[in-house]
Amino acid sequence: MPEGHTSTPFHGWVWLTWMTTILLCVSLTRNPLYLVVVWLCVAIVHAAGGMGELAGGNTPFPFWLSLLVILVGAVFNALTVHVGERIIFVLPGNLPFLSGRVTWEAVVYGATNGIALSVILLAFWVFNRNVAISSFLRMLPRAFHSVAIVASIAITFVPLLQRELEQIQEAQVIRGNDLSGFRNKLALLLPLLISSLEHAFQLAEVMTARGFLKSSELTHAAIWRGAFLGGFGLMLGGWLSRFWGLPGWAANLLFVAALAIFGIVFLVESRQVHFTVYRSTRFRLRDALAMSGPVLLAVFFVFHRFVFGEQLLDYTPYPVLTRPPFKPLVACLLLGILNPFLVTLFQSHDSVS
Amino acid sequence: MIQFHNLSFKYHSHQRWVIRQANFAIPSGSFCLICGSSGSGKSTLLRLMNGLVPHFSGGILEGEIEVEGLNPVQAGPGKMSQKVGFVFQDPETQFLLDCVEDEIAFNLENAAMPAAQIAQRITDTLQALGIAHLRRRKLESLSGGEKQKVAIATVLSLAPTILILDEPTSQLDGQSAEEVLSLIQNLARQRRLTIVMAEHRLDRLLHFTDWLVYLPGHGEPLLAGEPRRILNQMDTVPPMVQLGKWLGYQPLPLSVSEGRQMLCNLGLDKVYNNNRSAQSPLVNADVPMPVLSLENVSVRFGNTQAVSQVNLQLYASQIACLMGVNGAGKTSLLRAILGLVALSEGCIRLLSEDLRGVPTWKRSRLIGYLPQDPNALLYSETVLEELLLTLRNHGYPEDIDKALGLLERLGVSAHAERYPRDLSVGERQRVALGAILITQPLVLLLDEPTRGLDEKAKTNLAQLLRSFAKQGMSILVVTHDVEFMLTLADRLLIMEKGRIIQDGSPLAALRQSNLPPAQLLQLFPDQEFRTLDEVWQTMGEALSRMPDRSDRPASLACHSDGNRLLLQE
Incomplete structure (x- = not known):
């Protein structure tokens, strides 16, 4: 494929499911061994992009960032959480938050959180590189069209700001600022803020000139907001009714009424937003195959957490550091994250043969 | 049809009217060019046509405007967008999506156009603009x-009846600007579209302009009408038109072919430039040692060889211009000199000192660098503070008198307490120049300094650079602007594929290159005129040598004030 051309090997829903499953895994387990497996799977999918197996892998993820996040997580937790029995050393004195024993348990827990955060960063990076903004916009329901446009603006702003920051850094250096210390680096913030605001203003002008700010949409937005507030009011009433001693059916009635309002507003709003979809991507068999692994994993994690409890996935190094459990079945299911890579790999082999 | 009825407008923050008593009409299907110096109100006038002003900006408006039967002030920009397409200066900030096809489709999707129709509309638009190959980029x-x-x-995909372009080339380099101007010329010829465009490069557009609007600025009423009539009343006009005005020739020539016809009619087509050898030396004999010396300099980005084995010596008081097509390596060379990109080979010496290992911020004391976008350098609260900040960065004492003196010389001392980003493009550039010149560097590097400047600002910049060179500064300017180069340079370097392929006197190097010739060189292909003043001087001499004035093909008489000639009917 020629350089600079777009490609969409998988349907947007595949990547959305993939991303959601990873977030689910990260939020439901703190077992460092499983998290490392997840991190490796995501890294392989990302690297596959770099090898040309998947779209958009041309900008490599800065892997040093993962190490930094893990390191910062471990050090921060070790210095601020003085729990655990395997003591490394004791910080003397009365330093607020810092003084006390520094334990291996706290180091491991902090590093585990760091791995989880690193997985999220890496997964978002892969998602961003593989899902075109237009696909993202088209995945969202009509009622959220204006929200989608705002999201797309935010996404397009990121590379723009990155370029702006590079320009400002350069401008500072050619005016004699060596940017060595923290104070010198602060000089980048104000110009970045000024140019961001200027860009925002220009973009708003462009959007207005293109006719995106129409009075009818504004009216709908007001109705939308009003109805939403009403719905939330009913929900809040339902929740508070328990404290007032009202019967359970009354609370449930309020909840159902709130949901009904949300549903009606959603439908009405969807009908009033007029736009067409130019390129609706077909959901193919390969999309289903790529999606199957993450879906199976998500179902397993949710099922286990809410049906069988927490034994299989949970781990905590406190109060005494022990070896985290490692079930091969869970590890095999985690490999489902690799599905987009595997499907592309087998397909490219088929096409070559 | 666009009609202005005694329209005046001013922003709330301004005391003066930006537009005063505009009373003119632009006929449907015509090409209307809007010109005037930076800050004269061109953008405001354009934004009045689609309602962005006053809806987006606020302000006080008197009189009326009517665009395709609608009043933009009442209709608002949302409704006007169905009839008026608006293209902004900066292409970077106009997009929402990441792919060309999706970006165009986005507008049409929002107009609820059926998918099949969208596909056809995209194909038609891209083909009409000759950019079908960019569809999936x-x-x-x-x-x-x-x-x-x-x-x-x-903008065109929505099939507007009016296309407005606000200085669409001001943020582009010379080559890209040429491409966009050619495209607009084709559009004007092929489509029955009303095109209203604000632009500084009048020489490229005048010959197919139906209607010219000139904003003198400073709150003076604008002039609008047939181009030749308006050009007669304007101070700053392209060289060809200026020559016609000096010669008192009517109708004024708007293109090179019309210019040749004018010279032929006046019997001046055979004038000979006697001053053609008066070129500045390539090597300054008084100072044998170069100030800046590049020895086998190469720069590589991954697999791309951006600069390859460049040898260059720059001497004191010398102004060298560096030209070449996009991607030739010009900007990379400047950045390498300053240490913003690493050398893969070779070395750079300032006087006799090898700059290897010297960081950019230290180099910048003695090598000033003005990047393409001067805005990037401006972020202080006042103009004066910009200069003082550079002094502080370099550890020099804050010498306010010195800073004010430099601002005076740059012609922006009146704005010393103003916010730099509120100034016009030319003024901002001079402030940025002040911010790098306050350390009195030995060498000055400028990257595309004429981008977005009007003719007057360009002339001012050339004068300023010459005055700095006279004081011993070595200046290296990257530019695509041939006219600017000819008025400024002692020496021309031409780069191609990372190498310097021509190095010599400007006219000689230009003739041996593939670069587009300047209007004057097209008008006098066998002569070596660099500026209009040279042409005028030679013509004056030629006319004074003519024995009998009555023998001339057209009756010309020398005017006593400033060699002005009048055509006698």
Whole structure:
């Protein structure tokens, strides 16, 4: 494929499911061994992009960032959480938050959180590189069209700001600022803020000139907001009714009424937003195959957490550091994250043969 | 049809009317060019036509405006967008999505057009603009010129009856600007579209302009009408028109062919330039040692050889211009000199000192660098503070008198307490220049300094640079602007594929290159006129040598004040 051309090997829903499953895994387990497996799977999918197996892998993820996040997580937790029995050393004195024993348990827990955060960063990076903004916009329901446009603006702003920051850094250096210390680096913030605001203003002008700010949409937005507030009011009433001693059916009635309002507003709003979809991507068999692994994993994690409890996935190094459990079945299911890579790999082999 | 009825407008923050008593009409299907110096109100006038002003900006408006039967002030920009397409200056900030096809489709999707129709509309628009090959390209991979063409395509896809372009080439380099201007010329010829465009490069557009609007600025009423009539009343006009005005020739020539015809009719087509050898030396004999010396300099980005084995010596008081097509390595060379990119080979010496290992911030004391966008350098609260900040960065004492003196010399001392980003493009550039010159560098590097400047600002910049060179500064200017180069340079370097392929006197090097010739060189192909003043001087001499004035093909008489000639009917 020629350089600079777009490609969409998988349907947007595949990547959305993939991303959601990873977030689910990260939020439901703190077992460092499983998290490392997840991190490796995501890294392989990302690297596959770099090898040309998947779209958009041309900008490599800065892997040093993962190490930094893990390191910062471990050090921060070790210095601020003085729990655990395997003591490394004791910080003397009365330093607020810092003084006390520094334990291996706290180091491991902090590093585990760091791995989880690193997985999220890496997964978002892969998602961003593989899902075109237009696909993202088209995945969202009509009622959220204006929200989608705002999201797309935010996404397009990121590379723009990155370029702006590079320009400002350069401008500072050619005016004699060596940017060595923290104070010198602060000089980048104000110009970045000024140019961001200027860009925002220009973009708003462009959007207005293109006719995106129409009075009818504004009216709908007001109705939308009003109805939403009403719905939330009913929900809040339902929740508070328990404290007032009202019967359970009354609370449930309020909840159902709130949901009904949300549903009606959603439908009405969807009908009033007029736009067409130019390129609706077909959901193919390969999309289903790529999606199957993450879906199976998500179902397993949710099922286990809410049906069988927490034994299989949970781990905590406190109060005494022990070896985290490692079930091969869970590890095999985690490999489902690799599905987009595997499907592309087998397909490219088929096409070559 | 666009009609202004005694329209005046001013912003709330301004005391003076930006537009005063505009009373004119632009006929449907015509090409209207709007000109005037930076800050004269061109953008405001354009934004009045689609309602962005006053809806977006606020302000006080008197009189009326009517665009295709609608009043933009009442209708608002949302409704006007169905009739008026608007292309902005900066192509970078006009896009929402990441792919060309999706960007164009986005507008049409929002107009609820059926998918099949969208596909056809995209194909038609891209083909009409000659950019069908960009359809599936990512926007970030496009050049500035290509991005601006896509911005035009995005607007045209909605089939407006009026296309407004606000200095669409001001943020582009010379080559990209040429591409966009050619595209607009084709559009004007092929489509029955009313095109209203604000632009500084009048020489490229005048010959197919139906209607010219000139904003003198400073709150003076604008002039609008047939181009030749308005040009007669304007101070700053392209060289060809200026020559016609000096010769008192009517109708004024608007293109090179009309210019040749004028010279032929006046019997001046055979004038000979006697001063052609008066070129500045390539090597300054008084100072044998070069100030800046590049020895086998190469720069590599991954697999791309951006600069290859460049040898260059720059002497004190010398102004060298560096030209070449996009991607030739010009900007990379400047950045390498300053240490912003690493050398893969070779070395750079300032006087006799090897700059290897010297960081950019230290180099910048003695090597000033003005990047393409001067805005990037401006972020202090006042103009004066910009200069003092540079002094502080370099550890020099804050010498306010010195800073004010430099601002005076740059012609912006009146704005010392103003916010720099509120100034016009030319003024901002001079402030940025002040911010790098306050350390009195030995060498000055400028990257595309004429981008977005009007003729007057360009002339001022050339004068300023010459005055700095006279004081011993070595100046290296990257530019695509041939006219500017000819008025400024002692020496011309031409780069191609990372190498310097020509190095010599400007006219000689230009003749041996593939670069587009300046208007004067097209008008006098066998002569070596660099500026209009040279032409005028030679013509004056030629006319004074003519024995019998009555023998001349057209009756000319020398005018006593300033060699002005009058055509006697």
